[in-house]
Amino acid sequence: MNSSKVVNQLKKAYPNKKIVVLPSVEPTEILCEVDPSSQHPEYSIAVCVVDTSAPHYHKKSTETYTILDGELDVFIDGVPHHMKKGESVVINPFSSHYAVGHETWVECRSEPGWTAEDHFGS
Secondary structure, X not given: OOHHXXXXXXXXXXXXXXXXXXXXXXXXXXXXXXXXXXXXXXXXXEEEEEXXXXXXXXXXXXXXXXXXXXXXXXXXOOEEEEEEOOOEEEEOOOXXXXXXXXXXXXXXXXXXXXXXXXXEEO
16 A cells, blocks of 8 residues: 555545554555544544455444445455445444455444444454
């Protein structure tokens, strides 16, 4: 992933929003908190640019991934879902999931809003 290019694109598209690069060395996922749960706990929206996300699950949040650009393979409880621009998938609480793409832009909506306390590695 060309992380500097992606960060610059996110800064231009979403000025003054928090950007998180994961991991910090050789990133495979970059997140932009477009509408964070700190402003309203009932939901949050992030735009993520994904090569590979780490497997994880949530006990409370339901996530909806919508592909903004590119293609993405989302694995939910081991079942692959191949997605293209404009398509969405809902990920329910306790479902282990991760995604594989190639600088794929994804809107991630969480209800209730995403919190670190509700993010568990699989």
